[in-house]
Amino acid sequence: MALIRLYMTMSLDGYVAGPHDNADAPLGVNGFRLFNWLDRRNDAGPSGQVYGEALATRALISGRRTYELANRWQGDHHDGVPIFVLTHDVPDDPPPGSVRYVTDVHDCAAQARTAAGDGDVMVHGAGAAQALLRAGELDELELHVVPVLLGQGRRLFDNLPAQHIDLDLIRRLTTPDTEEPAKQVAHLRYRVRKPATAT
C-alpha cells in the first residue's frame, strides 16, 4: 500500500517559515533561507536524490494554507498527480487541474493512498502534517533539516497533544563536508511507529 510521507524543510529550531508569513510573503520574513539547499536539487548527491524521490510520488496531500500560499500550484504540483487539499471549508469555485477538496482526514488519506497506486503520497504543509499525525495516518517523515536557527516563525510541530509518537530513524543523507555552508542540509527519514491497535 502507498506510504504517506511528509516532505518538509525545517530549521534546527523547528520552523518551516519565518515570522509574518502571508500571501505576499509565503515563507515569512527571511524564510527563503530554508530553501537554499534546493539549488542542488538537480545535482548528483543527497539533495538531488531526495528531490527526485519527492517528484516520484504519485499523489499529494496539502493543507489549505500551503495550497493557497503556493497559488494553488495552478492545479499541477508535479506530473499532474492528484492533489488532495485538506480543508474545513470547501471553496465555492471549482478546483483547478488535478485538485480535489477533502474535509475528513481519514477520507483524505484513503483517497490519496488509492490514487497513488504503486507509488507513495507526498504531504506538504505543517497543518496537514499535524492533522495526519493526530489521526495516525502519517507513515513517514522526510525532513530536510537546515543548519540555521530562525528564532521565530511558523513551527512544523505544534498543536499536538501530549502523547508520545515514537519514530525510527530509517535513513540519514547529509551533504558532503565540501558543500558550501548555505547549502548544507541533513535529510532525515523517520518511520512513525503505529500502536498495535491503530486502524
Place this chain on the structure above:
Amino acid sequence: MSKIVLYMSMSLDGFITGPDDGMDHGLGVGGERLHAWLSPGGVDPRSHRPADGPSATVFNEAMATGAVITGRRTFDFAGGWAGDHHDGVPIFVLTHAAPDAPAPGHARYVTDGIESCVAQAKEAAAGRDILLHGAATAQECLRAGLLDEMELQLMPVLLGQGRRLFDNLPPDHIELELLRAMDAPGVQHLRYSVRSAG
C-alpha cells in the same frame, strides 16, 4: 581556547522536557523518554554512562570538560548533582538571586550575568571545553553570541508538549554548521558549531 558546548537531549519536535516539569519531576510528564540513550543510574551523572558506541563517545566527551555552566532551574531539578557533576570541576550556576544557603560542593552561584559566567568558566576550565546545560541558559548564551557549539542528542520521538530548547529567541538568523553526525540505536548525535549570530 575553551569552547562553550551545549549538551542537551531533544525530541524531534524540539522539547527537552515533557509538560508540567517541576521540582519533583525535572523532566516533566513522560520526559524520561529523552534520556533513554543513557544508562539507568543515580544522582551522580557518571553513573549514566552508555555502554559503548557513539553514545559512549559523546558521554565521555561531556565528562572530559573542565567546567560546567548551568541554569538555576536545571541545577535545582538535578539536586545540584550533590555538588559534583564530574571529577570535581567547577559548576557555575547562573541565577538572578543566589539563595541564602551556600552552593554545595564545587558549585557556585553567578548573579552578574552570562558574560561574567562564561568568563569565569573559561578561566576555570584551563583550556578544556565547558559543558553547558539547560534551555534558558542556552538561550541566554545564544542571544549574547557566546555559544560555540551544540552537541544534541536528537531523540526519535514527538513529545507533543513540554519545554522547548529553542524558544524566546529574536528573529535574527543564527547560522550553524553540522560538524559531526553519528547514528546510534535510539538516538542521533548531532554536533553543530555556531558560525554567526544575526
